[in-house]
Amino acid sequence: xxxxxxxxxxxxxxxxxxxxxxxxxxxxxxxxxxxxxxxxxxxxxxxxxxxxxxxxxxxxxxxxxxxxxxxxxxxxxxxxxxxxxxxxxxxxxxxxxxxxxxxxxxxxxxxxxxxxxxxxxxxxxxxxxxxxxxxxxxxxxxxxxxxxxxxxxxxxxxxxxxxxxxxxxxxxxxxxxxxxxxxxxxxxxxxxxxxxxxxxxxxxxxxxxxxxxxxxxxxxxxxxxxxxxxxxxxxxxxxxxxxxxxxxxxxxxxxxxxxxxxxxxxxxxxxxxxxxxxxxxxxxxxxxxxxxxxxxxxxxxxxxxxxxxxxxxxxxxxxxxxxxxxxxxxxxxxxxxxxxxxxxxxxxxxxxxxxxxxxxxxxxxxxxxxxxxxxxxxxxxxxxxxxxx
Amino acid sequence: xxxxxxxxxxxxxxxxxxxxxxxxxxxxxxxxxxxxxxxxxxxxxxxxxxxxxxxxxxxxxxxxxxxxxxxxxxxxxxxxxxxxxxxxxxxxxxxxxxxxxxxxxxxxxxxxxxxxxxxxxxxxxxxxxxxxxxxxxxxxxxxxxxxxxxxxxxxxxxxxxxxxxxxxxxxxxxxxxxxxxxxxxxxxxxxxxxxxxxxxxxxxxxxxxxxxxxxxxxxxxxxxxxxxxxxxxxxxxxxxxxxxxxxxxxxxxxxxxxxxxxxxxxxxxxxxxxxxxxxxxxxxxxxxxxxxxxxxxxxxxxxxxxxxxxxxxxxxxxxxxxxxxxxxxxxxxxxxxxxxxxxxxxxxxxxxxxxxxxxxxxxxxxxxxxxxxxxxxxxxxxxxxxxxxxxxxxxxxxxxxxxxxxxxxxxxxxxxxxxxxxxxxxxxxxxxxxxxxxxxxxxxxxxxxxxxxxxxxxxxxxxxxxxxxxxxxxxxxxxxxxxxxxxxxxxxxxxxxxxxxxxxxxxxxxxx
Numbered sequence: 001x002x003x004x005x006x007x008x009x010x011x012x013x014x015x016x017x018x019x020x021x022x023x024x025x026x027x028x029x030x031x032x033x034x035x036x037x038x039x040x041x042x043x044x045x046x047x048x049x050x051x052x053x054x055x056x057x058x059x060x061x062x063x064x065x066x067x068x069x070x071x072x073x074x075x076x077x078x079x080x081x082x083x084x085x086x087x088x089x090x091x092x093x094x095x096x097x098x099x100x101x102x103x104x105x106x107x108x109x110x111x112x113x114x115x116x117x118x119x120x121x122x123x124x125x126x127x128x129x130x131x132x133x134x135x136x137x138x139x140x141x142x143x144x145x146x147x148x149x150x151x152x153x154x155x156x157x158x159x160x161x162x163x164x165x166x167x168x169x170x171x172x173x174x175x176x177x178x179x180x181x182x183x184x185x186x187x188x189x190x191x192x193x194x195x196x197x198x199x200x201x202x203x204x205x206x207x208x209x210x211x212x213x214x215x216x217x218x219x220x221x222x223x224x225x226x227x228x229x230x231x232x233x234x235x236x237x238x239x240x241x242x243x244x245x246x247x248x249x250x251x252x253x254x255x256x257x258x259x260x261x262x263x264x265x266x267x268x269x270x271x272x273x274x275x276x277x278x279x280x281x282x283x284x285x286x287x288x289x290x291x292x293x294x295x296x297x298x299x300x301x302x303x304x305x306x307x308x309x310x311x312x313x314x315x316x317x318x319x320x321x322x323x324x325x326x327x328x329x330x331x332x333x334x335x336x337x338x339x340x341x342x343x344x345x346x347x348x349x350x351x352x353x354x355x356x357x358x359x360x361x362x363x364x365x366x367x368x369x370x371x372x373x374x375x376x377x378x379x380x381x382x383x384x385x386x387x388x389x
Numbered sequence: 390x391x392x393x394x395x396x397x398x399x400x401x402x403x404x405x406x407x408x409x410x411x412x413x414x415x416x417x418x419x420x421x422x423x424x425x426x427x428x429x430x431x432x433x434x435x436x437x438x439x440x441x442x443x444x445x446x447x448x449x450x451x452x453x454x455x456x457x458x459x460x461x462x463x464x465x466x467x468x469x470x471x472x473x474x475x476x477x478x479x480x481x482x483x484x485x486x487x488x489x490x491x492x493x494x495x496x497x498x499x500x501x502x503x504x505x506x507x508x509x510x511x512x513x514x515x516x517x518x519x520x521x522x523x524x525x526x527x528x529x530x531x532x533x534x535x536x537x538x539x540x541x542x543x544x545x546x547x548x549x550x551x552x553x554x555x556x557x558x559x560x561x562x563x564x565x566x567x568x569x570x571x572x573x574x575x576x577x578x579x580x581x582x583x584x585x586x587x588x589x590x591x592x593x594x595x596x597x598x599x600x601x602x603x604x605x606x607x608x609x610x611x612x613x614x615x616x617x618x619x620x621x622x623x624x625x626x627x628x629x630x631x632x633x634x635x636x637x638x639x640x641x642x643x644x645x646x647x648x649x650x651x652x653x654x655x656x657x658x659x660x661x662x663x664x665x666x667x668x669x670x671x672x673x674x675x676x677x678x679x680x681x682x683x684x685x686x687x688x689x690x691x692x693x694x695x696x697x698x699x700x701x702x703x704x705x706x707x708x709x710x711x712x713x714x715x716x717x718x719x720x721x722x723x724x725x726x727x728x729x730x731x732x733x734x735x736x737x738x739x740x741x742x743x744x745x746x747x748x749x750x751x752x753x754x755x756x757x758x759x760x761x762x763x764x765x766x767x768x769x770x771x772x773x774x775x776x777x778x779x780x781x782x783x784x785x786x787x788x789x790x791x792x793x794x795x796x797x798x799x800x801x802x803x804x805x806x807x808x809x810x811x812x813x814x815x816x817x818x819x820x821x822x823x824x825x826x827x828x829x830x831x832x833x834x835x836x837x838x839x840x841x842x843x844x845x846x847x848x849x850x851x852x853x854x855x856x857x858x859x860x861x862x863x864x865x866x867x868x869x870x871x872x873x874x875x876x877x878x879x880x881x882x883x884x885x886x887x888x889x890x891x892x893x894x895x896x897x898x899x900x901x
Binding site: 053132133161164165167198199200201202203204205206208213216217220221224226227231232235268269273275278280282283286287291294314317318321324326328329330332335336337338339340341 | 722792858
C-alpha cells in the first residue's frame with residue numbers, strides 16, 4: 001500500500017508566503033506577550049493554585065465575584081474543559097507558607113457557601129475532606145457495631161475512600177453509598193455531611209523557588225539547543241545546524257504564540273511539552289537533511305532547491321505516516337487525556353503540526369535562501385562533505 | 390542461519406527477564422506524586438536560626454567562664470547571628486578575654502576601647518551550617534520513616550544551602566505531616582520560679598536567669614485560657630538526654646507521652662528532684678509550658694508529658710522526641726498536594742488516551758505495511774516492555790512529563806520503522822530482490838535514525854543535567870526510551886525479517 005507515489009510537488013515554491021504566515025503568527029504572539037506578559041503557572045510565578053471540583057456546573061463569574069467580594073480581590077479563576085472543574089489562583093502576596101492548607105479550605109468553604117449555596121449543617125464536617133484516618137478514628141470512637149474491636153472498621157473506611165477516589169473526590173449522598181454498612185452510614189450521618197465541592201490538588205510555590213525554576217528551565221533549554229547545534233554542525237554543516245536551531249526556535253515560538261492566544265499558562269509540564277516538540281521537530285529535520293545529503297551525492301550538478309524538493313517528495317510517505325500518526329495520538333491525548341495534561345497535549349498538537357511544516361519552510365528554506373544569496377563557496381563544502389559520507 | 394536463531398533466543402530471554410522485572414506492574418512501576426497523589430515539599434532549614442542558637446549557647450558558656458575566672462564585664466549581647474559584643478571589660482582584663490576565646494578556637498576578637506567584638510570564623514560558620522542541615526535532614530528522615538510512609542524521599546537539594554526535597558506518596562494528612570516535619574520538638578525540664586499567673590505582669594518581677602513562658606489550655610466550656618509561668622532559663626534536663634519516648638495514657642486515660650532519660654541524666658534529675666521537693670517543674674516543649682506538676686518525690690529516669698493531646702498528636706510527639714530536636718526551624722518553600730482522586734483520574738484518562746493512540750498506531754502499521762507491520766508492532770511492544778523494565782530497574786518514577794517522554798520515544802520508534810520500511814520499498818521498486826532490498830534498506834536507514842536519536846539523547850542529557858523535577862523525569866524516560874527503541878527498531882526488527890527469510894529457501898517478495 002502506498003499513499004503517494006512518485007509525487008513531484010514543488011514544496012519550496014511556496015516558501016515566501018509560508019514564511020510570511022509564520023512571521024505573522026509569531027509577531028502576533030510576541031505582541032500578545034508584550035502586551036499581557038507571559039502567563040506563567042504557579043510553578044514559575046509563585047503563589048497558590050487550588051484545583052477544585054464541583055458537583056454541578058458553577059458559572060465562572062459567580063466564582064470570581066464570590067472570591068473578589070470576600071477578601072480575595074486579586075484572585076484568578078481558570079476554566080478547564082470539564083465545566084465542573086476550576087483552578088483558583090492566589091498571588092504570592094496573599095500567602096505565607098504556614099497557611100496554605102487553611103487558605104485552600106477557606107476558599108472551598110467560601111465557594112460552597114456562596115457559589116453553591118450549600119451551607120454546612122451546624123457542627124458537621126464534610127465527609128469529602130475527611131481523611132481515612134479521621135473517618136476511622138471517628139468510627140472507632142462511636143463504635144456503631146458495638147464490636148469493641150476498633151480495627152474492624154478499616155474495611156468500611158477503605159470502601160468509602162475508594163468510592164470517593166473513583167468519583168473525582170465527591171462522594172454520592174449517604175442514601176446512594178451502596179455497599180457501605182447501614183449502621184456505619186447512620187453513625188457517620190450524625191457528625192458528617194456530604195458536600196458538593198472537593199479540593200483535588202493544592203500547590204504552593206514560594207517566590208524564590210518560582211524564579212529559580214524559571215531560570216533552570218531556561219538554562220536547560222539553552223544548553224540542550226547548544227548541544228544540538230554542535231552535533232548537527234559536526235555531522236552536517238554549521239549553516240545546517242543553525243537552520244535546524246532556527247526551525248526549533250520557530251516551533252517553540254509558534255507554540256508560545258498559540259498559548260498566548262488561548263490564554264493558557266506555562267507550567268513545568270508545558271516546558272516538558274516544549275522539549276518534546278523540540279525533540280520531535282529535530283528528528284523530522286534531521287531525517288530530511290540526511291536524505292538531502294544522500295541525494296547531493298548523485299545530483300551534484302542540480303541546484304540545491306531541486307535536490308531538496310526531490311528529497312521532500314521521496315520522504316512524503318514517511319512524513320505523512322510518522323507525523324500523521326503522532327499528530328493523531330496528540331489529538332487523542334488532547335481530547336481524552338484529562339484536565340491535568342490538557343495544556344501539555346495542546347502544546348504537543350501545535351508543536352507537531354508546526355514541526356512538520358518547519359522542516360520544509362524554515363530549515364530547508366533557510367538553506368536555499370542562504371545558498372541563493374551567499375552561494376557557491378558554501379555549497380562546495382557541503383557537497384565535498386556529502387561525497388565523503 | 391544458526392546465528393539468527395541464537396540472536397532470537399537472546400531477544401526472547403531478554404524479553405522474559407524484562408517481563409519478570411516488571412511483574413507485578415502495580416508494585417514495580419513507581420508512580421510519581423502527580424499520578425499517585427501525595428505530598429511534595431521543598432523545605433529549607435533556617436540556617437541563620439541555627440547559627441544564632443549556636444552563638445547564644447556560646448554566650449552562656451562564656452558568661453559562666455568569665456564569672457568563674459572573676460573577670461568583670463558589663464554585658465554580653467549577640468550582635469548578628471554569628472557575632473557578639475562583650476561590653477564594659479577593663480583594658481587590663483582584655484588579654485584574658487582574648488585568651489579564653491583563643492582557647493575555644495572559633496572566634497576572632499576585635500577590641501575597641503572597653504568593648505570586644507567576637508565574630509565566628511567563616512570556616513566555622515560553614516561547618517556549623519553544614520552540620521545543622523545534615524542533622525535536620527537526618528532527623529526529618531527519621532520522623533518520616535517512623536510516621537510510616539512507604540517510598541518516602543527526604544534528600545538534600547543541591548550540594549550547598551539548606552534545602553531539601555521531601556516526597557510522601559499517598560499521604561493525605563497534609564497538616565499533620567507538615568507539623569511533624571516542621572516542629573522543632575525541643576523538650577526541656579526546667580524549674581518554675583513563679584506562676585501560674587493570668588498575665589506576664591501578674592508574675593511580678595521575673596528573677597535573674599528566668600523568663601516568662603506561656604501555657605495554653607482549652608477548658609471544659611471550650612474557651613482557651615493562657616497562663617504565664619516564670620521558668621529558669623537553664624534546663625535541668627533536655628531532649629538530647631532522652632533514651633526513649635512512647636505514646637501512652639495518663640491516669641485518666643487521656644493520651645500522653647512517656648519518656649525515659651539516659652541513666653546519667655536520670656541520676657542528675659534524681660538528685661535535683663530530691664532537693665527540690667514541693668517546687669513546680671515545667672515540662673517545656675518548644676518554649677511553651679506543656680504542664681507544670683509539683684515535684685512530689687524523687688524522680689529518676691521516667692517521666693510523662695500530659696497535655697491536651699489527641700491520640701495522633703501524642704503519637705506524633707513521641708515520634709518527634711524519639712527522633713530528636715531539629716537544630717533550627719524549617720521553612721516550606723514549595724508545597725504540592727495532589728489528591729488521590731486527581732491522580733486516579735489522570736491515570737485513567739492517560740491510559741485511555743494511550744490505548745486509543747496505541748491502537749491507532751498499530752492499526753496504521755498493520756494496514757499500511759501488512760505483514761511487515763506485524764514485525765514493527767512486535768518491535769514496538771518489545772520496546773515498551775524493555776522501557777518499563779529499565780525504568781523499574783533504575784527505580785525511576787513515572788510522572789506525567791515522563792509519559793510525554795515515552796510518547797516521544799514511541800513516536801521515534803515508529804519513525805525508525807517507517808524510515809526502514811520506506812527505504813526497503815524504494816529498493817524493491819527499483820527491482821532489487823527481497824533479500825538485498827532488506828539489506829540495503831536497513832543499511833541506508835541506519836544513519837538518519839542514528840543521527841536523529843543521538844541528537845535527541847544529547848538534548849535529553851543536558852535537560853537531565855540542568856533540569857529539575859518534571860523536566861528531569863522527562864529526560865530520564867526519553868533517554869531510556871530512545872535506547873530501547875534503537876535496539877528494537879534496528880536490531881530486533883531486522884532479526885525478525887532475517888528469521889522469516891531463513892525459514893524459506895526462495896524469497897520472491899516480502900509483504901510490505
